Amino acid sequence: MSWNAARHQMPRAYRLCVAILRPLSVLLTRRDWRGSEHFPDSGGFVVTPNHTSHVDPIAFAHFMVDHGHAPRFLAKESVFRVPVVGRIVRAADQIPVHRGTARASDAFTSAVTAVEAGKCVAILPEGTLTRDPDLWPMTGKTGAARVALATRCPVIPVAQWGPERILAPYTKVPHLWPRRTVHVWAGPAVDLSDLYDREVDAQVLREATDRIMAAITAILEQIRSEHAPAQRFDPTTNERNGKGSRRPRRKGGAP
Numbered sequence: 001m002s003w004n005a006a007r008h009q010m011p012r013a014y015r016l017c018v019a020i021l022r023p024l025s026v027l028l029t030r031r032d033w034r035g036s037e038h039f040p041d042s043g044g045f046v047v048t049p050n051h052t053s054h055v056d057p058i059a060f061a062h063f064m065v066d067h068g069h070a071p072r073f074l075a076k077e078s079v080f081r082v083p084v085v086g087r088i089v090r091a092a093d094q095i096p097v098h099r100g101t102a103r104a105s106d107a108f109t110s111a112v113t114a115v116e117a118g119k120c121v122a123i124l125p126e127g128t129l130t131r132d133p134d135l136w137p138m139t140g141k142t143g144a145a146r147v148a149l150a151t152r153c154p155v156i157p158v159a160q161w162g163p164e165r166i167l168a169p170y171t172k173v174p175h176l177w178p179r180r181t182v183h184v185w186a187g188p189a190v191d192l193s194d195l196y197d198r199e200v201d202a203q204v205l206r207e208a209t210d211r212i213m214a215a216i217t218a219i220l221e222q223i224r225s226e227h228a229p230a231q232r233f234d235p236t237t238n239e240r241n242g243k244g245s246r247r248p249r250r251k252g253g254a255p
Contacts, residue, residue: 010070013091018065025062029166030179035186035219036067040154044115047071047186048144049158050137050216051124055174056163063158063184064120071122072114074107074143095121108146115151123147125212129169132233137217139234145192145208149200154189155212159219187219 010018039045047069049060057073064071077096080089090096095114097107111121125140132138148155162182167174190211198204217228 011091011093013089014070014093017092018061021058022062022065025058028176028179029059029162030181031063032162032181032183033063033066033185035158038156038186038188039067039069040189042118043153044118044151045120045154045156045189046111046115046144046148046151047120047122047156047158048125048212048216049122049160049184050220051126051129052135052160053129053163053167053169055167056160057122057124059163059182059184060122060158060160063186064122069120071120072111073122074111074124108143108150111143111147112150115147115153121147125209125216128235130233131235132229134229135164135169136228136233137213137220139232139236140209140213142205142209144212145205146200148190148192149195149204149208152196155192156189157187157212157215157219158184159187159216159223160184161220161223183223185219185223187215190215 047064049056061071061073072093072095074095074097075089077098080094080096095107095110111123114121123144125144126138127141127143130136130138144155147153160183162180165180166176166182190208192208192211195204195208213232217232221228
């Protein structure tokens, strides 16, 4: 599938966002994209990218749209209340996440409905920018696993590397020149089939989530030509021990 095919999946507001952001991405980045053959030819699915920069959703969306898929993102509810931006995001059929409220389960229900309607739903399983000192994927949250197990849809892992050189984590000043190479690679669907008939409890969700994070990390190891730490960074444990880092060390350039 192609960019032209993806346009037919988009509401008008989505097409507006793409019309503005896609030319900027083309102008400001070089692109190393691989693995689009792993996307299903039909039906809904979940795609799970890592998160190293506030600009990587743009790189990821560019990758997806140019390969024929218009992802529906799960975004913090506060984004939907921003003047103008909120109206555009809502009209673009994105999915609000009401964290810590009585409506916290609405995002799960909306994501399941979108997948069952044949749409691509993008869930950043880390839930926030990585706090790993070397920008490796952290332990994941269980949202992507919940949706995948409820719908039995494919889960496509995606690794990104390069956006953090445009805008480092937890910083505000972008570095647009020289143009950076943005690597976005998709991998084969994560096999969760042996979990489908088990009760969806905390253990099953953790096992499914660990498989998803392992698949993302393995792709990123290929991109970076490095090995990730044996122990994945857990922000909950590290913050409790006083070791949480909101400003990870920026790793050197991608290959």
